[in-house]
Amino acid sequence: MDPEALKISSLVDGMSEDELAETASLFEETRYLMGDRVTQEDDFGYSFFIVLEGRVQVEAGDEVVNSLGAGDHFGEVALVTGERRNATVKALETCRLAKIMTWDFPKLMDEHPAIAGRIKASADERS
Numbered sequence: 001m002d003p004e005a006l007k008i009s010s011l012v013d014g015m016s017e018d019e020l021a022e023t024a025s026l027f028e029e030t031r032y033l034m035g036d037r038v039t040q041e042d043d044f045g046y047s048f049f050i051v052l053e054g055r056v057q058v059e060a061g062d063e064v065v066n067s068l069g070a071g072d073h074f075g076e077v078a079l080v081t082g083e084r085r086n087a088t089v090k091a092l093e094t095c096r097l098a099k100i101m102t103w104d105f106p107k108l109m110d111e112h113p114a115i116a117g118r119i120k121a122s123a124d125e126r127s
Helices: 017-024 076-081 104-109 113-124
Strands: 026-033 035-041 047-053 056-061 065-066 087-090 095-101
Touching: 035 047, 047 076, 076 113, 095 104, 104 113
Parallel strands: none
Antiparallel strands: 026 095, 035 087, 047 095, 056 065, 056 087
């Protein structure tokens, strides 16, 4: 994936170009159309996402709890805690997302302590 695309996220603030390129190699760019479900509440979490373009809606139970746009991220709670997804996320419009799978997530966290700290803080806030 293009490292420049990840610069939209504050998670990568302060990274060198080499670190950014290495981090980008762990992610895959995906697209979702309006109405597509990206994650499902109570499912096992296998991926973490950064919104590159578009907006998504976060639902817990029958309640809309958040709307996220470019630069925001989601999916970290399940990967950090090992618990099932605590929310359903749906695309509100056509979206480009950066996705990292659970098997690459530990490498991201281990090799980039600043990102790990930011992701863990976000998981603590959302769990």
